[in-house]
Amino acid sequence: MKAVRYTLISGMLLLGMVFMKPTVVVSQCAMCSLNAENSTQHGNTQGKGLNNGILFLLGAPFLIGAGIGILWYKKYRTKSPKQTLLSHHS
Template structure:
């Protein structure tokens, strides 16, 4: 178990120490964000809002499925207890 932890720590430290900087935005998004802040436009706000919107949707869907699954499991468990 200690060996696995050592290997994991070694891999993480190696990945951190060798990483290069990356420009993760596409050219259009980068130019749009830069020009919006220079000219006082609110396009950067819209871009950030869109990113947060796209980030939130999967979490909302997973939470909804989890709640439905829990309610169905709970209903099934109470029915089996009441029949005994």
């Protein structure tokens, strides 16, 4: 019963996170932002590539953190004791 509850709750949380994602994320240092803005005003499309590259590189630390979290969870979660035939008869 706990496994069903856990699966249901984790599925709902995952769906919630998918639908609550931000639509536009822009993060740059001031110098990169200025160069990208100036280049897009003159017809270049390199600013979009710069934004995408920064966001791609930003994803690696989050993936590493998620991997560590999953490994930690799997290692330290408590396992339910298995019932044996002898425990039913006593």
